[in-house]
Amino acid sequence: MELLVASAIGILTAGGLYLLLRLRTFPVILGISLLTYAVNVFLFASGRLTTAAPPILRDDISLYADPLPQALVLTAIVISFGMTAVVVMIGLGAFLGSDDDHVDDQPAPDEDKAEGTS
Amino acid sequence: MTHWLIVPVILPALLAPFIVLAARYHIGIQRAFSVVGVLALVALTAGLAVATSDGTVLLYQLGDWAAPFGIVLVGDRLSTMMVLLTTVLALFVLLYAIGSGWDDRGRHFHALFQFQLMGIIGAFLTGDLFNLFVFFEVLLIASYGLMIHAGGNARMKAGLQYVLFNLIGSTLFLFALGAIYAETGTLNMADLAQRVTLITPEETVGIRVAAVLLLLVFAIKAALVPLHFWLPSSYAEAPAPVAALFAIMTKVGAYAIIRVYTMVFPPDLEVTSGLHDVWLLPAALVSLAIGMTGVLAAKKLDRLVAFSVIGSMGMVMVAISLFTPQSIAAALYYIVHSTLAGATLFLISDLVRTGRANLELTPQPAISGNALTAALFFVGAIAMAGLPPLSGFLGKLLVLDAGYNSDKMVWIWAVVLISSLVSIVGFSRAGSILFWKAHSVEPTGQTFQRPAALSYVAVGGLIAMLIAHTVFAGKVHGYTTTMAAQLFAPEPYISTVVDTPGKLSKPKTEEK
Numbered sequence: 001m002e003l004l005v006a007s008a009i010g011i012l013t014a015g016g017l018y019l020l021l022r023l024r025t026f027p028v029i030l031g032i033s034l035l036t037y038a039v040n041v042f043l044f045a046s047g048r049l050t051t052a053a054p055p056i057l058r059d060d061i062s063l064y065a066d067p068l069p070q071a072l073v074l075t076a077i078v079i080s081f082g083m084t085a086v087v088v089m090i091g092l093g094a095f096l097g098s099d100d101d102h103v104d105d106q107p108a109p110d111e112d113k114a115e116g117t118s
Numbered sequence: 119m120t121h122w123l124i125v126p127v128i129l130p131a132l133l134a135p136f137i138v139l140a141a142r143y144h145i146g147i148q149r150a151f152s153v154v155g156v157l158a159l160v161a162l163t164a165g166l167a168v169a170t171s172d173g174t175v176l177l178y179q180l181g182d183w184a185a186p187f188g189i190v191l192v193g194d195r196l197s198t199m200m201v202l203l204t205t206v207l208a209l210f211v212l213l214y215a216i217g218s219g220w221d222d223r224g225r226h227f228h229a230l231f232q233f234q235l236m237g238i239i240g241a242f243l244t245g246d247l248f249n250l251f252v253f254f255e256v257l258l259i260a261s262y263g264l265m266i267h268a269g270g271n272a273r274m275k276a277g278l279q280y281v282l283f284n285l286i287g288s289t290l291f292l293f294a295l296g297a298i299y300a301e302t303g304t305l306n307m308a309d310l311a312q313r314v315t316l317i318t319p320e321e322t323v324g325i326r327v328a329a330v331l332l333l334l335v336f337a338i339k340a341a342l343v344p345l346h347f348w349l350p351s352s353y354a355e356a357p358a359p360v361a362a363l364f365a366i367m368t369k370v371g372a373y374a375i376i377r378v379y380t381m382v383f384p385p386d387l388e389v390t391s392g393l394h395d396v397w398l399l400p401a402a403l404v405s406l407a408i409g410m411t412g413v414l415a416a417k418k419l420d421r422l423v424a425f426s427v428i429g430s431m432g433m434v435m436v437a438i439s440l441f442t443p444q445s446i447a448a449a450l451y452y453i454v455h456s457t458l459a460g461a462t463l464f465l466i467s468d469l470v471r472t473g474r475a476n477l478e479l480t481p482q483p484a485i486s487g488n489a490l491t492a493a494l495f496f497v498g499a500i501a502m503a504g505l506p507p508l509s510g511f512l513g514k515l516l517v518l519d520a521g522y523n524s525d526k527m528v529w530i531w532a533v534v535l536i537s538s539l540v541s542i543v544g545f546s547r548a549g550s551i552l553f554w555k556a557h558s559v560e561p562t563g564q565t566f567q568r569p570a571a572l573s574y575v576a577v578g579g580l581i582a583m584l585i586a587h588t589v590f591a592g593k594v595h596g597y598t599t600t601m602a603a604q605l606f607a608p609e610p611y612i613s614t615v616v617d618t619p620g621k622l623s624k625p626k627t628e629e630k
Contacts, residue, residue: 020286025278032285039292046300069299072248076292079255083288086262087281093266094274103282105351 005045012038025091025101029084036080043073122169123178123191126162126201127240129155134232145222152228156212159205159235167198171597173604175614177245184620185245186309192245194611195601196450200242200373203454204366207461208235210579214465215359217572218472223268223357230267233260234363241370245615247298247305250374251291254339258284261367264360265352276355283348287338294331301325308615310382311608314389322389329383329390333398336378339371342435343405346428350412353427354420358468361420362461368431369453376438376446380605381612385441398439399526403533406432410537413544419470419477422548423463426502429541430456433534437517440524443602448516450598455509455587459501462580466495469573470552473566479548481555486568492553494577499545501584504538509588514538516595 012034019031047066055067095101133155141147170176176193179185193201212231214220221227237257244250266277299305301324302313317325334345341349349368353361383390409429416422434456437449471477473485485491497508504510514534521530587594604611 028282032282032289035286035289036292039289039296043292043296043299046296048300069296072295072299075248075252079252079288082259083255083281083285086259087278087285090262090266090274090278090281093269094271094278097271097274103279105279 001049001051005041005049009038009042009045012041023103025095025103028103029087029091032087033080033084036076036084040073040076040080043069043076045069120176121178122162122166123176123193123243124180126159126166126205127191127236127243129159129162130232130236130239134229134236137229137232138226142226148228149216149221152212152231153209153216155232156205156209156235159239160202160209163198163202163205163239166193167202169193170195170198173600173610175611177614177618179618179620182621185615185618186304186306188620189249190245190306190615191240191243192308192611192615193243195597195604196373196376197242199450199454199597199601200369201239203369203457204235204238204242206583207366207457207580208363210576210583211359211363211461211465213579214362214468214573214576217570217574217576218359218468219570220268220357220359220468226263227267230260230263231363233257234264236260238366238370242373245307247295247307247310247378251288251295254291254370255288257367257370258288261360261364264363265356267357267360273355276351280348280352283338287335290331290338291335294328294335297324297328297331301328306615307378307382308608308612311612312616314382314387317389319388325389329393332378333375333393336371336374337401339368340375340435341368341371341405341428341431342401343408343428343432344401346405346408349428350421350424353424353464354418358420358464358471361424362464365427365457365460365464368427369434369457372431372434372438372449372453375435376449376605379441380446381608384606394439394441395526398435399530402432402435402439403529404432405429406436406537407533408432410541410544413541414547416544416548417479419467419479419548419552420464422479422544423460423467426463426541426545427456427460429537430460430502432537433514433517436530436534437520440520442520443599443606445517445520446602446605447595447599448513448520450601451509451516451591451595452513454594455501455513455584458580458584458587459498459510462494462498462577462584463502465573465577465580466491466498469494469569469577472569475564479551481551481559483559483561483564484553484556486566487574488553488556490574491569492549494574494581495549495553497581497584499549501581503541503545505542507588509584509591512588512591512595 016031016034019027047069050065053063053065055065137148137151170193178191180189234257237253237260240253241250244253262281265280266273302310304310338345353364385394406429409425409432412425413422416425434449434452437445469491474482501508501510504514521527
């Protein structure tokens with residue numbers, strides 16, 4: 001199980017990093033999603049891997065699952081979900097406004113500037 | 119247990135939804151509530167700063183759960199001073215946003231502003247690394263909204279880069295937290311400080327990785343070269359009051375580095391030895407050099423100010439990376455100065471922009487209120503470049519003095535002094551093109567409106583704060599010295615957090 005979880009984290013991270021470097025909005029957002037999945041599994045594994053163990057301490061139980069990483073993962077999932085929604089909306093706005101989905105700055109001089117106009 | 123410590127987090131958290139729900143169509147009511155809220159925050163945080171000024175450590179346990187398991191807020195000298203700085207800055211920025219009408223050019227400015235304050239204040243007050251992450255996210259998600267306030271294509275594009283960069287930073291932060299938790303089984307900073315010392319030298323691989331990852335995350339926030347690429351375009355394209363408020367956000371990264379790397383991974387800890395002097399100091403010197411070179415090379419005023427922010431963060435990080443009580447005291451003095459000076463310059467760049475077609479550093483007809491704006495720019499540039507008589511000069515002297523006994527003294531002195539000269543040339547070039555050459559250009563007949571009086575009041579207020587920071591430099595530096603002493607003797611902090619009983623510790627004592 002350790003090998004499976006570890007390689008899953010590694011593959012997700014590698015795929016996420018590759019997509020991040022594509023520098024177009026859609027692959028970059030997909031890459032960030034993959035990275036957040038990787039980090040969620042990583043956080044989950046940081047409390048050590050156990051199977052069929054309760055997350056609550058009782059007197060007669062010696063093997064138990066660490067409940068804290070589960071709570072951390074839940075928080076991380078909620079936050080990354082919200083952030084992905086935000087970045088999709090901003091990315092869509094930037095693409096529809098300038099008809100260009102490059103993430104990095106393009107060398108061509110852009111005419112429209114976001115100065116103080118409303 | 120005092121409840122006052124959590125009020126600066128709760129108040130904006132309640133005010134923001136109220137502004138959205140009850141006052142969304144009335145800009146006047148929004149402004150009134152926002153200003154009153156920030157004024158109350160200034161009073162509250164000033165009270166907290168006074169309460170901790172004698173060295174007491176305030177602790178607030180949420181739900182009365184004891185420290186390593188419950189969530190805690192901790193206020194010591196450093197965090198209360200940073201919170202006070204945040205609210206004072208926010209007051210002037212808010213006045214400027216109202217005076218210049220920026221808050222009315224898009225929707226929900228005031229609600230996002232309050233959420234931003236909640237995140238920043240929470241990040242300064244939390245005593246727990248995971249809650250530091252959560253408050254980082256709160257302040258970031260509010261800053262995404264503020265960053266693209268009022269819209270526009272260039273701003274949307276810069277906003278997208280900003281959001282993506284910070285999302286990657288957040289993911290990195292989570293990896294670091296996971297690694298720390300896997301190694302130590304705790305994320306409470308005081309508890310961590312005790313447990314990290316228990317790790318034997320043979321088992322330090324995981325914690326070393328975690329410490330470096332954490333440093334990278336905070337360096338992204340502090341815009342340290344080579345992790346600074348998000349800053350110039352996002353600060354330059356953001357609305358000016360927002361950019362001025364963002365001046366405190368880079369300091370959140372600096373604060374986190376000071377906090378974590380004095381308490382959890384102190385400089386004499388074997389696990390992380392070499393991290394500060396081998397890696398952090400050269401990066402800081404390079405950021406100082408690149409930032410000030412950027413000031414000279416910038417073609418637009420807003421980029422120039424953004425690069426000067428990078429340069430002054432480099433100066434702060436040079437002082438931090440020496441990690442002696444003397445250098446931390448100098449860094450804290452410079453942090454206050456750099457926040458105020460950066461914010462002032464961003465606001466002045468907006469004063470210039472109101473009277474011109476764009477911010478490019480080319481001769482254009484004189485702006486309305488040319489003389490007054492030029493004078494303000496002159497003062498702001500003197501402060502940022504670090505010329506006497508303002509606090510930038512004193513801060514730089516303190517940093518140089520702290521670096522005098524270091525074995526890299528030649529490098530520190532050379533880079534600091536040469537980059538100062540470069541930034542002086544850069545600022546004087548920009549000022550003379552913007553304000554003096556304007557008189558030789560024929561007016562085009564295009565009329566621009568004059569900035570409102572309230573805008574000048576806000577900028578003048580920030581400059582008054584800078585002057586006060588200079589006049590009372592002895593007192594402020596004395597206070598930052600006691601602050602650094604408290605940071606380098608963290609035992610009272612740790613014992614306050616870990617040993618204060620709460621809900622969970624009661625049954626344990628009964629059993630005994």
